[in-house]
Amino acid sequence: MHLPAYRFGKPYESIERTKLVHFLTGEPVAEVSQVGGALVGRDMQKAAKAREALLTLDPEDVVERLQTAGNLYAHGTLTVGDTKQSPDDFVKQQSATTGLPETLCRANMQKNMFVLANMDRMLDALSRGLPPEIFWKGYGREHRDVVVSYQAQSPVLGLVLPSNSPGVHTLWLPVIALGVGLVMKPGGQEPWTPYRMAAAMIEAGIPSEAIGLYPGATDVGASILASCKRSMIFGSAKTVEQYRGNPGVQVHGPGFSKILIGDDVVDRWEDHIDMMVESVAVNGGRGCINCSAIWASRHTEAIAAALAERLGPVDVLPPDDPNAKLAAFTIPGAAKAIWGQIEGGLAAPGVSHPTETYGPRLVEGERCGWLRPVVAHCSSPEPVISKAEYMFPFVAVVKCPQGQMLEKIGPTLVGTALTEDPAFRRALIDCTEIDRLNFGPVPTTKLDWLQPHEGNIIDFLYRSRALQVPAGAGVV
Amino acid sequence: MSTDVSAQKPVFQVADDAAVKQARATLDAHAVEMMAWHFHPSTGCPFWLEYAKSLTFDPITEVKNYDDLKKFPPFEDEWLRGGPVTRWIPQGFAGQPAYVFETGGTTGVPKSRVNMRDFRTDYEQFSDTLPEEYFPRGANWLMLGPSGPRRLRLSIEHLAQHRGGICFCLDLDPRWVVKLIQKGWMEHLEAYKQHCIDQAITILGAGHDVKCMFTTPKLLESLAIGLEKRGTTIRKAGITGIFSGGTEFTPQWTRFAVEELLDGAFMTPTYGNTLMGLAASRPVVPADGYTIAYYAPQPRAVIEVVDFDDTNTVVPYGGTGRVKLTTLTKETFVPGFLERDEGERELPYAKYPWDGISGVRPFRELASSTTVGVY
Numbered sequence: 001m002h003l004p005a006y007r008f009g010k011p012y013e014s015i016e017r018t019k020l021v022h023f024l025t026g027e028p029v030a031e032v033s034q035v036g037g038a039l040v041g042r043d044m045q046k047a048a049k050a051r052e053a054l055l056t057l058d059p060e061d062v063v064e065r066l067q068t069a070g071n072l073y074a075h076g077t078l079t080v081g082d083t084k085q086s087p088d089d090f091v092k093q094q095s096a097t098t099g100l101p102e103t104l105c106r107a108n109m110q111k112n113m114f115v116l117a118n119m120d121r122m123l124d125a126l127s128r129g130l131p132p133e134i135f136w137k138g139y140g141r142e143h144r145d146v147v148v149s150y151q152a153q154s155p156v157l158g159l160v161l162p163s164n165s166p167g168v169h170t171l172w173l174p175v176i177a178l179g180v181g182l183v184m185k186p187g188g189q190e191p192w193t194p195y196r197m198a199a200a201m202i203e204a205g206i207p208s209e210a211i212g213l214y215p216g217a218t219d220v221g222a223s224i225l226a227s228c229k230r231s232m233i234f235g236s237a238k239t240v241e242q243y244r245g246n247p248g249v250q251v252h253g254p255g256f257s258k259i260l261i262g263d264d265v266v267d268r269w270e271d272h273i274d275m276m277v278e279s280v281a282v283n284g285g286r287g288c289i290n291c292s293a294i295w296a297s298r299h300t301e302a303i304a305a306a307l308a309e310r311l312g313p314v315d316v317l318p319p320d321d322p323n324a325k326l327a328a329f330t331i332p333g334a335a336k337a338i339w340g341q342i343e344g345g346l347a348a349p350g351v352s353h354p355t356e357t358y359g360p361r362l363v364e365g366e367r368c369g370w371l372r373p374v375v376a377h378c379s380s381p382e383p384v385i386s387k388a389e390y391m392f393p394f395v396a397v398v399k400c401p402q403g404q405m406l407e408k409i410g411p412t413l414v415g416t417a418l419t420e421d422p423a424f425r426r427a428l429i430d431c432t433e434i435d436r437l438n439f440g441p442v443p444t445t446k447l448d449w450l451q452p453h454e455g456n457i458i459d460f461l462y463r464s465r466a467l468q469v470p471a472g473a474g475v476v
Numbered sequence: 477m478s479t480d481v482s483a484q485k486p487v488f489q490v491a492d493d494a495a496v497k498q499a500r501a502t503l504d505a506h507a508v509e510m511m512a513w514h515f516h517p518s519t520g521c522p523f524w525l526e527y528a529k530s531l532t533f534d535p536i537t538e539v540k541n542y543d544d545l546k547k548f549p550p551f552e553d554e555w556l557r558g559g560p561v562t563r564w565i566p567q568g569f570a571g572q573p574a575y576v577f578e579t580g581g582t583t584g585v586p587k588s589r590v591n592m593r594d595f596r597t598d599y600e601q602f603s604d605t606l607p608e609e610y611f612p613r614g615a616n617w618l619m620l621g622p623s624g625p626r627r628l629r630l631s632i633e634h635l636a637q638h639r640g641g642i643c644f645c646l647d648l649d650p651r652w653v654v655k656l657i658q659k660g661w662m663e664h665l666e667a668y669k670q671h672c673i674d675q676a677i678t679i680l681g682a683g684h685d686v687k688c689m690f691t692t693p694k695l696l697e698s699l700a701i702g703l704e705k706r707g708t709t710i711r712k713a714g715i716t717g718i719f720s721g722g723t724e725f726t727p728q729w730t731r732f733a734v735e736e737l738l739d740g741a742f743m744t745p746t747y748g749n750t751l752m753g754l755a756a757s758r759p760v761v762p763a764d765g766y767t768i769a770y771y772a773p774q775p776r777a778v779i780e781v782v783d784f785d786d787t788n789t790v791v792p793y794g795g796t797g798r799v800k801l802t803t804l805t806k807e808t809f810v811p812g813f814l815e816r817d818e819g820e821r822e823l824p825y826a827k828y829p830w831d832g833i834s835g836v837r838p839f840r841e842l843a844s845s846t847t848v849g850v851y
Contacts, residue, residue, distance in 0.1 A: 015766060016728040036729055038697035042736060045705060226666050242660050 001030040001093075003081040003191055005215060006198065007043050008050060008181075009208025018215075020189065022096040023330040023368045024319070029096050030081070032191055035216045037223030040183070043212060044156075044227035050181025051155035053207035059132035062206070063119050063177050069197070069204035070116025074109055078199040085196065094192040095319045098163060099328030099368060102320050104284055108167045112197070115170045115449055119177050125450035126174065126458050135179050135458075139467045149467030150458075154248075156181040156212070157461060158228030160221040160235075161194060163187030164391055165286045168234060168252065169197065171453060176201065180461050181210040183228055185220045189330060225249060230461055250460055254389040255288030255413030257444040260428070261296040262419025263402045269299050270306070272418060272441050276395075277310045279416065279444040281373060284327035285393030289414050289436075291444045292389040293396045295381075295405050304354045304377040304397035311373035311393055312358025326392065328368040335362060335369025338390060342374060345385030352377045381408045406431045413454065414444040487764045491829035499774060499829040504541035506775035506804060511535040514809045519568035523555070524809060542778070545802060546788050548811040553751075556587035564590045569807065577627035579750040582654040586625075589750050594807045595627050598753035599635040601773055602746075605756045605827075606639075610717030610742035614640040615687035618715075620676045620695050621722060622650040627750045628722070632690045635719075644684055646675035669695070673702045680713045689715050692722035693729055700737035709739035721746035721754075724837050727766035734766075746770070747836055751810055752777045752801050758825045758832070770836065771828030778802040781821035781833050787814060790831070791821050798839055815839070 004011040014033035021028055054062065072078060077086045085093075091105045098105075115122065123132060130148070134140040139149035157175045161184060162168060175182055186194045194213060202208045214220050225231045225243075232250045233239060240253035259276060261269060279291035294303060317324040329335040339362040346353045355361065355375045363370040373393035378386040386398045387410055400408060406427055409415075415434040418441060419425060428437060435454060438444070447453060491499075514520045515528050515535045528535060533547050561576050569592050577595070578586040617636035623629050623645060636643035656665040676699055680686055691699065696718065700710050710718070718741055725745045733743060747770040748754040755770035755777075772779040781797040783789045791797035799815035818839045822832035 014728050015731055016726060034728065036697075036726075036732060038694075038701065038729075039732055039736070041697070041701050042704070045701070222662060226662070242662075246663075 001081055001083045003030055003032045003195055003215065005033050005035045005039075006208075006211065006213040007039075008046065008210070008212050009202075012039075018188065020097045020191075023099045023328050024096075024365065026367055029093055030191075032186075032215045035214055035220060037216070037219035040212075040214050040216075040220055040223040041227050043214075044183070044223075047154075047156045047181065047183070047228070049155075050183075050210045050212070051152065051179060053209040054176065054179045054181065055136055056207070059136050059177070059179065062179075063123065063132070065205040066116050066119045066173075066177055066201065069200040069206065070113045070119075072203050073116065073197055073200035074113035076200065076203070078196060078203055080195050080199045085199075090192060090196055092320075094190065097189045097192070097330070099330040100284060100286075100319070101317070101324030101327065103322055103324060104327065107283065108169075108193075111167060112169055112173065112193070115173045118449060119174065122174055122449055123177055126452060126456055132177075135462065147467060147469060149465050150462040151465055152180060153461060153463055154180065154229035156183045156228055156230075158224035158231035159184045159194075160224055160231065160233040161185060161187045161190070162234035163189035165283070165288075167283055167287055169193045170449070171252070171457070172232060173197075174457055175461070176206055176210060178458065178461055180230075181212070183212040183214065183224055185224055186213060186215050188215075191215055250455065252288065252454060254292075255290070256293070256387065256389055256411050257289050257291050257414035257416075258409060258412050259291050259294045259416045259418065259444065260405055260409070261294070262417065262421050262424045263297055264421045264424075265418040266296045266299055269296070269303050273303075273306050273310065275416075275441045275443050276303070276307060280307070280395045281311060281314070281325060281393040282443070282445045284325065285373070286327060286391050287445065288389075289445050289447065290393070291395060291414075291416070293386060293398055293409075295398045295400050295409065297399065297401050300379075300397045300399040301352075301377055304352075304375050307395060307397065308354035308358065308375040311375060311395075312355040314373050314393070315359075316363050316370045316372070326370050326372065328365070328370050329391070330368045332367065333369075335371050336364065339371060342371075342376075342385070342388075342390070342394070345383065345388060346376060348383045348385065350379040351383045351385055406433065409433055414438065416440075416442055416444050486823055487761070488758055488769075489826040491824035491826050495826070495829035496824050499824075500542075503775040503778065503830070507539060507542040507545060510804045510806070510809060511539045513568065513806055514566065517567070519566055521564050521566045523563040542802075545811045550787070551810050551813040553587055553813060556589065557585045561588055561590050564808070565592075566807065575627075575630070576625070577630075577750050578625040579627075581625075582651045582658075587750075589627070589808060591627065592807050594753070594805050595631045596634050596638075597805075598773060598776070599631045600638050601776075602754045602756060603635055603638055606717065606719070606744070607742065611639070611688050611719075612716070615716075616641045616685055617643045618676060618679055618686045618689040618691075619643050619645045620672070620689060620691035620699065621648065623648050624650075626650075628690075628748075631754075632719075635690075636688070639688075641688070642684075644679045644686060646672060646679065648672050669698055670702075673698050677702055677706070677713075680715075686714055688717045688719070690719050690721075693720060693725055693733070696720055696733065696743075697737060700733075710737065711739035711741045715741050717741065718743040719746060720744070721748055725768045726837075727768065730760055730768060731762070731766045734760075747833075749815075751803055751808070751813060752779070753803075755779060755833075756828070758827070767834050768836075769822040769825070769832045769834040771822075771825060771830065771832040772801075774828070774830050776803070776805050778804070778830075779833050780831065781819060782814075784818075787812070793821050793823050796820050796835075799833060799836070 004013045016034040017031040020030045091102050094105045095102045142148050184194045198211045234252045240251045243249040243251045361372045371392040376396045378398045381400050386396045412434045414436040416438040417428050514524050572592045575591045576588050578588050580586050619632040633643040745757045745768050755772045758769050780800040782800045799817040801813045803810040819833040819836040822834050
């Protein structure tokens with residue numbers, strides 16, 4: 001199987017190709033054409049045509065076609081690269097090159113389909129009920145009979161996509177429905193979702209000129225960021241820091257998502273242990289929305305022990321086992337290196353390791369490695385590991401007085417707060433460290449797609465600005 | 477891993493045995509002649525004359541052919557840092573005007589090589605490989621590459637002058653480029669690149685009748701895209717021939733350049749550095765998968781593709797190994813220097829009847845610590 005680059009609909013076979021192999025057996029799975037940054041830079045001079053192609057369609061048509069695409073993506077047999085690909089093929093290929101269990105690949109597929117199927121509701125929610133044609137025309141009247149104008153900031157959204165979590169693709173799915181094209185650099189190990197999604201969209205009638213796929217090395221990512229006026233990049237804390245303050249780049253890095261238990265609820269912690277386990281471990285613990293820390297003022301040793309009892313025994317299973325919950329680290333030596341880092345953190349004063357009694361955490365295979373769930377207990381927020389995040393089910397249970405919690409938690413993508421205390425709730429609402437805030441026992445991993453995630457994508461792609469017409473003039 | 481692919485039929489004209497044998501005899505005789513020069517008290521430089529005292533053999537009498545140079549311990553490039561640089565000037569050239577060219581130097585003391593006339597000789601020889609059709613004599617040149625204490629900067633100017641033209645240059649500090657990359661200041665990097673491209677486009681549009689150009693792959697692509705944004709192309713801006721080098725070329729990049737950037741202008745890739753001089757490439761053609769194979773300017777410099785562990789053994793043809801460089805000019809003797817590059821050993825080519833190298837890229841064990849800038 002060969003995946004060529006797509007230059008706004010035109011396939012391009014490169015002389016240079018990377019070979020993707022099965023993470024367990026080393027058997028070849030696919031070859032992916034590799035292009036260079038200059039090729040992207042050259043194509044981006046024609047990026048305006050991507051939006052122009054979308055604007056020839058009715059915006060409601062586009063939404064319907066995306067809904068059809070969602071169905072094709074989840075259930076259809078599509079031509080991906082030079083090969084017909086069924087949903088089962090997709091799941092097996094994605095699992096083979098990313099190390100994700102097949103069940104998790106299927107779950108992510110459903111998530112993507114759900115977002116596409118509900119695109120109309122999602123746009124309505126994100127735009128606060130604006131008629132969609134306003135994004136096409138650039139202005140119009142909203143339901144209060146006020147003229148509003150939304151100006152596209154870029155004809156395309158550049159995407160530097162990750163290899164580690166197929167779930168993140170939901171973030172960019174609304175972009176086409178907003179009349180903006182896509183320029184994607186697929187993740188090196190996970191080209192599958194962008195390629196299949198692009199195939200489904202084109203099959204459903206989205207103009208191929210609106211979508212670019214540029215697999216390649218880091219210079220492709222740099223070129224996308226340099227040439228697209230709006231880009232999204234997924235990366236480490238270092239990547240986040242590098243692009244901080246750049247209005248053209250939305251960076252998605254570690255989430256440091258947390259569960260914060262108030263003093264009024266903490267004595268009933270046992271009622272919420274299922275929610276905690278789900279928040280830590282669902283989707284292999286790989287997402288930025290997975291919980292990496294649970295903060296409370298007391299009972300933290302008991303909470304950590306209970307989590308260890310539930311998560312500690314989780315073991316490595318073959319990727320096609322329906323009960324498999326752990327993803328492999330497919331880069332040789334990665335699991336071992338991460339484990340070395342964790343061991344260092346666990347050895348610090350004030351830290352204990354309740355999952356230690358459930359057997360070794362590092363499992364090394366011939367070509368890859370796994371890390372079984374780790375629960376660390378921190379007697380204060382001081383140990384470094386209390387603020388760590390890893391790409392597997394890892395959680396630190398941190399003892400901290402409620403009054404100090406919000407000043408010490410640091411950046412928190414999703415905060416689930418278990419409290420009925422009005423003063424603490426007020427403080428949580430005002431805490432700017434927290435992005436998504438859940439009141440009550442909502443798993444950090446449960447997203448309401450009708451609410452913005454890490455900023456409203458409409459605010460990122462469009463500028464709300466004034467546009468005036470003489471009194472009495474029509475706005476057509 | 478080494479693989480012998482000599483059984484595959486090459487699409488280029490392989491040198492015949494007689495030519496290979498003749499070239500080897502020339503190299504052997506040249507090696508002996510160079511030992512006589514570099515290790516004789518009346519002609520050698522202070523560094524080698526002093527170094528010879530620590531050797532267990534006499535280079536003048538015991539180097540009887542090129543292979544005998546393996547008797548020298550590996551050359552350490554650290555020796556090239558700092559002064560006095562006069563320790564590298566052969567007594568035979570005492571009193572002649574000397575240049576010092578630097579390499580690296582983003583942080584710390586750069587490595588340097590003293591030159592009297594070598595750079596001129598290297599580029600005059602290279603000049604003979606340039607096709608007149610694309611590099612017409614008398615044409616003016618644009619040097620879109622590093623300025624400052626670089627051998628390349630002066631060499632291109634000499635090449636232009638040697639061919640009867642004038643060279644137009646711009647300001648480009650490659651050390652600042654490397655620092656920008658290391659700091660992660662990508663917006664500044666982009667702005668600096670644009671600053672350089674703006675200078676180049678200004679020169680091209682100023683009526684200087686520039687037809688030939690040196691540039692690096694990265695700057696070439698930026699120039700082509702910059703011109704395209706202005707509704708023109710490299711060819712339409714007057715350029716007919718491009719001599720490119722400085723950073724890694726890949727077949728895919730070359731194909732992309734030929735198909736989409738050059739608009740019919742001719743490009744010849746080269747591989748070179750301050751120590752070696754300049755290795756020309758055999759013609760880069762689609763039938764050869766846009767393979768870029770370089771041949772050192774023997775006998776003045778020799779490239780060998782050697783086993784990663786046993787650096788005195790060349791790999792089989794088609795095999796992968798590290799680049800080992802030997803410089804044998806009267807001005808400079810550098811025996812068996814292990815470069816920071818690797819590649820595949822190539823069969824001798826009719827025009828250059830000695831080993832070549834293709835697929836040149838940063839040596840795998842050093843690649844992660846190497847910052848590739850514009851140069």
